[in-house]
Amino acid sequence: MNGAHASNDLRRQLDLCPMGKAGWQDFEQIGVNTMTHLFVPPLQPPRIQPRTLAGAERRDAVFANRQRDPQSNWGLLHADHGARMILIEFKNYDKEDIGPEEVAETSGHLRHAWGRLAIMCCSKKPTPSAHRRRSTIYSDEKKLILFVTAGDLIEMLDIKDRGGDPSDLILDRVEELYLEHD
Amino acid sequence: MREDNAAADEIAHDLEKRGIAVRLDRADISWGESWAAHVRSTVETTYTFGLIISQDSSRYTHDWEEAATALDRRGIDVVAVATPPPFIESLAGRPVFNYADPSPGGRLADRIELGAAINFDLLSGSQFEALVADLLRRYGYGYQALAWAGRSTESDNDYDLQVAHDPRGDEKFLVQVKDYRHRGRISVNDIQRLAVRAREHDARGILVTSGQLTSVAKKAVDQINGSADHLQVLDSLVLRQMLVANPDLAQQYLTAPDTDMASK
Numbered sequence: 001m002n003g004a005h006a007s008n009d010l011r012r013q014l015d016l017c018p019m020g021k022a023g024w025q026d027f028e029q030i031g032v033n034t035m036t037h038l039f040v041p042p043l044q045p046p047r048i049q050p051r052t053l054a055g056a057e058r059r060d061a062v063f064a065n066r067q068r069d070p071q072s073n074w075g076l077l078h079a080d081h082g083a084r085m086i087l088i089e090f091k092n093y094d095k096e097d098i099g100p101e102e103v104a105e106t107s108g109h110l111r112h113a114w115g116r117l118a119i120m121c122c123s124k125k126p127t128p129s130a131h132r133r134r135s136t137i138y139s140d141e142k143k144l145i146l147f148v149t150a151g152d153l154i155e156m157l158d159i160k161d162r163g164g165d166p167s168d169l170i171l172d173r174v175e176e177l178y179l180e181h182d
Numbered sequence: 183m184r185e186d187n188a189a190a191d192e193i194a195h196d197l198e199k200r201g202i203a204v205r206l207d208r209a210d211i212s213w214g215e216s217w218a219a220h221v222r223s224t225v226e227t228t229y230t231f232g233l234i235i236s237q238d239s240s241r242y243t244h245d246w247e248e249a250a251t252a253l254d255r256r257g258i259d260v261v262a263v264a265t266p267p268p269f270i271e272s273l274a275g276r277p278v279f280n281y282a283d284p285s286p287g288g289r290l291a292d293r294i295e296l297g298a299a300i301n302f303d304l305l306s307g308s309q310f311e312a313l314v315a316d317l318l319r320r321y322g323y324g325y326q327a328l329a330w331a332g333r334s335t336e337s338d339n340d341y342d343l344q345v346a347h348d349p350r351g352d353e354k355f356l357v358q359v360k361d362y363r364h365r366g367r368i369s370v371n372d373i374q375r376l377a378v379r380a381r382e383h384d385a386r387g388i389l390v391t392s393g394q395l396t397s398v399a400k401k402a403v404d405q406i407n408g409s410a411d412h413l414q415v416l417d418s419l420v421l422r423q424m425l426v427a428n429p430d431l432a433q434q435y436l437t438a439p440d441t442d443m444a445s446k
Binding site: 002004005007008011012015152155158159161162163164165168169171172173175176179 | 222226
């Protein structure tokens with residue numbers, strides 16, 4: 001499958017994935033496939049981590065980052081935030097808010113040895129209180145929790161298709177977080 | 183659109199005579215379906231997307247804009263072509279090509295070939311800077327004291343050029359130029375720094391990139407601008423339109439790959 005064809009396939013799947021419980025597993029799978037298409041290489045293929053939450057099985061993804069050149073986006077994230085392993089958690093919410101509890105949950109899953117960068121892949125924008133919570137976590141623990149929506153995934157597919165580096169959006173989200181924190 | 187099939191056939195015929203490969207998409211979108219979504223998911227990779235529009239199908243203008251913007255983000259050259267009588271001058275930031283005499287087929291083929299030749303990745307960093315300088319001159323920007331040399335010393339990477347747009351030099355601009363392939367993206371941080379430096383100089387800022395800004399960076403520019411126009415962005419889409427309007431510069435700096443075209 002060529003790159004542009006794969007991108008289109010993923011765009012279609014992201015467009016069609018139902019929000020909420022009905023689409024939770026699909027959202028996780030499409031999210032993992034999209035991030036793999038976008039970031040592997042330079043990242044390593046993801047390790048999928050099953051866990052149980054409120055009786056339902058959830059699957060997070062962890063991408064190993066072996067980039068060390070700070071001129072590259074992932075190398076810079078390693079240099080600045082010790083991002084050796086990138087944790088991705090999926091939140092396919094519909095009517096419910098993606099709020100501070102979800103941010104705290106992701107922060108709690110970020111193991112010390114992995115570094116200080118996690119990405120919450122969200123079906124909708126998190127609430128203002130979720131933003132405040134991650135700002136507090138950044139102040140107290142220097143952990144960086146990024147919010148990436150399905151729309152952001154599509155934008156990164158567009159960046160890749162035009163020959164750019166999709167992780168540009170990740171770095172801009174980091175800088176946005178710095179400004180929000182100030 | 184079904185109304186435009188005859189015009190599409192004529193245009194495709196004219197382009198094929200010039201050796202341009204054309205694929206016509208005649209999908210009939212039923213009521214309630216999104217034509218823009220159809221285009222987004224159908225078009226995979228092509229140098230040029232020709233959007234044939236007519237007064238009869240003008241009810242779809244919003245869909246055309248949405249589709250054109252989506253394809254722009256993927257780096258596809260979208261050429262909007264209006265069949266007579268012309269009823270629209272621009273679409274989502276690009277001039278609409280008026281498919282009318284004299285020799286519309288030849289002119290459209292020239293436009294498509296020129297668009298396909300514009301590939302900023304072919305340029306070195308200094309060639310891209312020279313192209314930007316020439317384009318700015320062409321649009322009436324004159325240089326003041328600081329030139330490229332200021333980049334690594336006085337300005338500490340915040341800007342590359344200081345230019346003026348009027349003969350007395352009252353309207354000052356600080357310009358930062360980044361060719362994407364060699365110097366990377368224009369970041370949120372770059373935007374903030376140029377805005378601060380421009381304020382210090384009582385000037386406005388121009389950000390030039392051979393790539394495109396991310397949505398986060400665009401939002402940062404919008405927030406700084408508010409209702410004013412402190413920062414302007416010349417990204418690859420705007421530069422392409424500037425070069426199409428100045429084909430001599432395009433030919434001076436860029437060479438053409440093969441052309442290919444998908445058309446609706």
